[in-house]
Amino acid sequence: MTEKRDYYEVLGVSKNSSDGDIRKAFRSLARKFHPDKNPNDSEAEKKFKEVQEAYAILSNPEERRKYDTFGHSGHGSSPFGPGGFQGVNISLDDLFGGGFDGIFNQFFGSSRRRSSKGDDLIYRHTVPFQVAMDGSEEEIEIQALRNCIECDGSGSNSPDKVKICPACDGRGRVERLERLGPFTQRAVSDCPSCEGRGKIIPDPCNSCGGQGMSQQSKKVKFTVPPGISSGVRLRMRGHGGASRSENGAPGDLYIEIEMHRHPWFERDSSDLLMGLPVGFSDLALGSKIELSHIDGKPLVVNISAGSQPGDTIEIKGRGLPIQGSSRRGSVMVVLKLDIPKKLSRDQKKTISSISDILGSNLDNVEERIREEASRRRG
Ligand SMILES: [Zn+2]
Ligand SMILES: [Zn+2]
Numbered sequence: 001m002t003e004k005r006d007y008y009e010v011l012g013v014s015k016n017s018s019d020g021d022i023r024k025a026f027r028s029l030a031r032k033f034h035p036d037k038n039p040n041d042s043e044a045e046k047k048f049k050e051v052q053e054a055y056a057i058l059s060n061p062e063e064r065r066k067y068d069t070f071g072h073s074g075h076g077s078s079p080f081g082p083g084g085f086q087g088v089n090i091s092l093d094d095l096f097g098g099g100f101d102g103i104f105n106q107f108f109g110s111s112r113r114r115s116s117k118g119d120d121l122i123y124r125h126t127v128p129f130q131v132a133m134d135g136s137e138e139e140i141e142i143q144a145l146r147n148c149i150e151c152d153g154s155g156s157n158s159p160d161k162v163k164i165c166p167a168c169d170g171r172g173r174v175e176r177l178e179r180l181g182p183f184t185q186r187a188v189s190d191c192p193s194c195e196g197r198g199k200i201i202p203d204p205c206n207s208c209g210g211q212g213m214s215q216q217s218k219k220v221k222f223t224v225p226p227g228i229s230s231g232v233r234l235r236m237r238g239h240g241g242a243s244r245s246e247n248g249a250p251g252d253l254y255i256e257i258e259m260h261r262h263p264w265f266e267r268d269s270s271d272l273l274m275g276l277p278v279g280f281s282d283l284a285l286g287s288k289i290e291l292s293h294i295d296g297k298p299l300v301v302n303i304s305a306g307s308q309p310g311d312t313i314e315i316k317g318r319g320l321p322i323q324g325s326s327r328r329g330s331v332m333v334v335l336k337l338d339i340p341k342k343l344s345r346d347q348k349k350t351i352s353s354i355s356d357i358l359g360s361n362l363d364n365v366e367e368r369i370r371e372e373a374s375r376r377r378g
Contacts, residue, residue, distance in 0.1 A: 004072045007054035015068070019059065026055040060231045062259075066266055116173065116196060116248035119145065119241035122233070123255050127224060129262040132320050133294045135226035139219055142253065145241035146216045151205035155197070155212035163200045167193035172248070196244060213242055222255060227270060227323040230259040262294075270320045270329030276301060277338035283307045293318065293331075301333050308375075309337035 008015055011025040029051045031037070038044035057063045123142055147153030156162045164170040168191035178185045190196030197212070204210030220239055233254045240251025265272040272294075278287065286305035293299035301313060312334050319329025343351070 005050065007058050007067060010050050010054040011058065013058075022055070022058050026051060026059070030055075062230045062261075062267060066268070069266075116190065116243055118243040118248060118251035120251040121240045121253050123253065124258055125255050126258045126260065129260050129265075130294060131224055131226075132228060132259060132267070133226060135228070136224050137221065138224055139221045140255070141217050141219050142239075143215050144218055144239075144253075145213045145244075146218065147242060148205060148208035148212055148214045149216070150207035150214075151212060153212045154201075155199070155205055155208060155210045156201045157203045157205055161202050163202070165191060165194035165198055165200050167191055168198060170198040172196045172198035196248075211244070213244065220253065220255075224257060225323060227321040228257055228259075229267060229269070230257060232257050265294075265331075267320070268332075270322045271332055272319045272329065273332045273334070275334050275336045277336045278303065279338060283309065283335065283337065294320075299331060303335065307335055309335055311335045 008017075011022060011029065013021055013025050017025075030048065033044045033048040033051060035041075035045050035048060038048075057067050121142065121144060123140060125138065125140055127136065127138065148155070151157065151159065154162055165172075168174050172191055172194065173188055173196065174191045175186055175188050178187045191198070194200060201210045205212070208214045218239075220236060222234060222236060224234070233256045236253040236255065238250050239253035242250050262272075264274050266274070276289065278289070281287075282289075282303055284305065286307070287303045289301045289303070291299045291301065295318065299315065299318060301315070303313070312332055315331040315333065317328050318331045321328050340347075
């Protein structure tokens with residue numbers, strides 16, 4: 001297996017680059033290595049995938065933080081388990097779908113055919129971390145293109161003077177036959193005479209300039225399911241902008257959920273990861289620690305005697321709800337040895353007397369190193 005390249009290196013950006021820089025770098029590399037531009041080039045395809053993966057991680061604040069902290073999964077004693085990060089689903093559709101206007105047009109410079117569907121909209125909505133546990137009902141106010149109030153969508157100050165477009169018979173679209181070699185193809189496009197509106201407006205409305213549409217605010221209610229994570233997009237069909245052409249379908253609204261950080265948990269899908277700083281005696285003698293938890297019941301961490309710093313304690317069934325199931329993930333507690341930075345004279349004395357009893361780490365150092373290695377290798 002070849003070593004995974006550093007995600008920042010893949011995108012050619014520095015560790016502290018902004019989200020904007022990362023997006024810019026991704027777009028330019030995705031354009032360069034896109035399979036449609038490099039047909040039958042497996043090297044480019046590999047690069048393209050690598051770039052997508054790097055972007056999927058670095059564009060998601062939670063994943064980026066985890067990557068910055070733990071690096072690639074599967075390295076040594078990663079607390080994410082042998083499988084590493086599970087399934088970051090990457091496709092250009094996910095990255096740019098819906099609200100982001102046609103990356104493909106930017107890729108290939110093709111002029112987009114005017115579509116009769118209304119605009120897709122994307123809204124980011126931030127929720128508290130607790131929503132990942134409980135789910136919630138949310139309401140947002142969005143600005144979307146809707147029928148103009150002044151002219152009731154007619155586009156005219158005097159609606160009775162509005163005429164049906166003769167070129168398209170009011171349908172807003174025209175059909176023509178295109179000849180392609182031996183084939184003829186039916187092509188549908190917006191009517192050029194009325195720009196797809198299906199009507200001719202002699203006395204345009206002052207408020208909307210004859211468009212019959214204006215930006216208006218609108219309240220949208222939606223349900224956030226338990227187990228949701230940052231970056232997920234909820235699709236609200238038909239809640240986007242109204243269509244500019246007669247009888248066109250409205251666009252969709254995508255609500256991208258952004259979640260506040262928990263004060264100590266990091267997420268790995270439905271598992272919750274945390275570090276627990278404990279003292280030498282907690283590890284050596286064992287200890288029981290109780291924490292308040294997101295499900296309202298105390299979380300009890302049982303540290304068994306003889307634990308090592310870096311050991312992970314898995315508490316099953318106390319993580320976040322697993323979507324589409326009644327089960328919950330685990331809480332993974334990584335034990336961290338917390339050594340006080342400053343010691344009083346008395347403390348120093350006591351510690352050095354413990355050292356006298358247990359023996360200093362400098363005795364038999366090679367033997368200790370060997371033991372550590374065999375423990376680590378299992
Ligand atoms: Zn027309
Ligand atoms: Zn109007």
